Amino acid sequence: MPKTEPIKAVRGVRDILPEERGLWRVAEQAAARVAHRFGYREIETPIIERRELIERGVGEDSDAATKELYRFEDRGGRQLALRPEATASVVRAYFEGGLNQGPQPARLYLMGPMFRYDRPQKGRYRQFFQFDIEAIGGSSPALDAEVIEVARAWLFEVGLKELTLELNTIGDSICRPAYLDLLRAYYRPFKSRLHSECQHRVEVNPLRLLDCKVPQCQPFKADAPRITDHLCEPCALAWKTVRQLLDAAGIEYHLNPYLVRGLDYYTRTVFEFYPAGSTGSQDALASGGRYDGLAAALSWESTPGVGFAGGLDRVTELMATEGEQVITEPAAEVIVLPDGDLVAEAAEVARLIRTVRSAAVDYEPRSLRAKMRAADKQQAKWAVLFSAENAKQHKVQLRDMRTGEQVEVSWPELPERLLPD
RNA sequence: GUGGCUAUAGCUCAGCAUGGCAGAGCACCAGAUUGUGGAUCUGGGUGUCGCGGGUUCAAAUCCCGCUAGCCACCCCA
Numbered sequence: 001m002p003k004t005e006p007i008k009a010v011r012g013v014r015d016i017l018p019e020e021r022g023l024w025r026v027a028e029q030a031a032a033r034v035a036h037r038f039g040y041r042e043i044e045t046p047i048i049e050r051r052e053l054i055e056r057g058v059g060e061d062s063d064a065a066t067k068e069l070y071r072f073e074d075r076g077g078r079q080l081a082l083r084p085e086a087t088a089s090v091v092r093a094y095f096e097g098g099l100n101q102g103p104q105p106a107r108l109y110l111m112g113p114m115f116r117y118d119r120p121q122k123g124r125y126r127q128f129f130q131f132d133i134e135a136i137g138g139s140s141p142a143l144d145a146e147v148i149e150v151a152r153a154w155l156f157e158v159g160l161k162e163l164t165l166e167l168n169t170i171g172d173s174i175c176r177p178a179y180l181d182l183l184r185a186y187y188r189p190f191k192s193r194l195h196s197e198c199q200h201r202v203e204v205n206p207l208r209l210l211d212c213k214v215p216q217c218q219p220f221k222a223d224a225p226r227i228t229d230h231l232c233e234p235c236a237l238a239w240k241t242v243r244q245l246l247d248a249a250g251i252e253y254h255l256n257p258y259l260v261r262g263l264d265y266y267t268r269t270v271f272e273f274y275p276a277g278s279t280g281s282q283d284a285l286a287s288g289g290r291y292d293g294l295a296a297a298l299s300w301e302s303t304p305g306v307g308f309a310g311g312l313d314r315v316t317e318l319m320a321t322e323g324e325q326v327i328t329e330p331a332a333e334v335i336v337l338p339d340g341d342l343v344a345e346a347a348e349v350a351r352l353i354r355t356v357r358s359a360a361v362d363y364e365p366r367s368l369r370a371k372m373r374a375a376d377k378q379q380a381k382w383a384v385l386f387s388a389e390n391a392k393q394h395k396v397q398l399r400d401m402r403t404g405e406q407v408e409v410s411w412p413e414l415p416e417r418l419l420p421d
Numbered sequence: 422g423u424g425g426c427u428a429u430a431g432c433u434c435a436g437c438a439u440g441g442c443a444g445a446g447c448a449c450c451a452g453a454u455u456g457u458g459g460a461u462c463u464g465g466g467u468g469u470c471g472c473g474g475g476u477u478c479a480a481a482u483c484c485c486g487c488u489a490g491c492c493a494c495c496c497c498a
Binding site for chain 1: 422423450452454456457458459484488489490491492493494495496497498
């Protein structure tokens with residue numbers, strides 16, 4: 001048979017191997033614990049959705065929709081997409097599942113894979129995992145602060161305490177249009193001195209001018225009008241309340257007037273958590289904000305909401321570099337090493353042991369020495385070995401791998417001898 | 422989508438400038454130990470040199486294309 005190229009994983013995705021999986025479980029369990037502590041209930045939504053939901057959910061002109069979306073047509077000709085984030089799906093499920101009829105707000109959390117077709121590098125994958133929190137059906141600024149507190153509590157819980165919280169508000173549909181006009185008016189005279197994309201932004205999406213990182217566009221930022229000076233009364237009050245609540249909770253934050261969301265239905269609070277000292281935007285561990293216009297953009301009844309998405313890939317990466325130690329339990333506590341081809345007996349012995357402890361059988365046709373070495377490598381706590389003679393008498397040699405002590409035990413005695421302390 | 426760096430054993434990497442038998446350490450396998458792990462010693466290379474083409478008597482080495490990883494952009498978790 002001609003040798004052909006072995007089949008590898010597709011670009012930008014990866015396996016979480018057993019050794020690494022323990023660390024992930026720590027991050028996931030912390031997320032679930034924190035979510036429950038704040039009264040959030042778990043929800044799961046499909047990773048495939050109608051393309052429209054996704055496109056309208058992330059903004060049809062956004063990068064996420066135009067160049068990063070995994071889209072495909074199914075066998076029935078339906079236009080589908082892999083979700084690049086969870087919020088639109090959760091909002092859809094909130095209405096479809098009747099959660100809008102229950103107590104408000106609905107506090108929901110979700111964990112799962114998201115997909116974006118962008119160029120892979122460390123901390124950025126085409127399939128990545130998010131911990132997602134959404135509080136839908138409530139407009140209180142207290143929920144904004146709560147969601148930020150949940151994000152922080154999670155990061156704290158997994159040992160990431162050196163954090164920077166960037167915070168801003170972007171107003172709402174009442175006050176933002178007027179502010180955008182001011183911003184446009186301010187930038188128009190400089191338009192020719194901006195880089196090409198920003199020239200376009202002046203008319204189309206002036207908010208994005210504020211977080212442009214191209215050097216030639218920087219000089220104009222400092223004197224640009226700030227949204228915080230042009231908020232309508234309700235937005236100003238909400239903005240003040242959020243900050244007061246964060247202060248009261250002892251949560252430090254850094255006001256960043258250049259932190260924006262480029263989409264119309266994002267409103268008021270926006271925030272991002274970074275590891276302390278980080279500069280790159282690709283290091284964001286969690287980010288979120290309020291999206292009072294999203295439900296309407298999806299053609300559901302207008303409903304406020306706020307939430308965040310945290311990146312499991314980046315969080316576990318950081319946990320590992322911060323030296324988070326995860327005790328890896330042995331795959332099996334007891335390893336049964338039969339002599340020769342005493343397969344049926346070995347299986348029976350293992351079955352008896354499994355009433356009290358995990359047990360695996362070494363069926364490989366190799367020397368006892370090799371099997372012992374393998375048992376040692378797997379950090380088994382006990383080895384159970386027996387010869388044909390032992391098997392006939394329903395006896396085994398029970399060896400404590402830590403002390404090297406070895407005793408002869410009859411089959412019926414095994415569970416008792418191996419009882420967990 | 423743009424620019425740059427990289428790709429040799431399971432892992433970390435040397436070899437490449439100046440073409441000439443594919444290497445080291447760790448890991449792995451076997452034995453010493455007459456079937457009982459860890460320590461030690463001995464032996465074993467387990468490889469389409471990322472893939473495809475080109476130049477050459479000869480290519481891991483030089484040239485071209487592709488793929489993948491990493492880095493900086495774009496953007497995001």
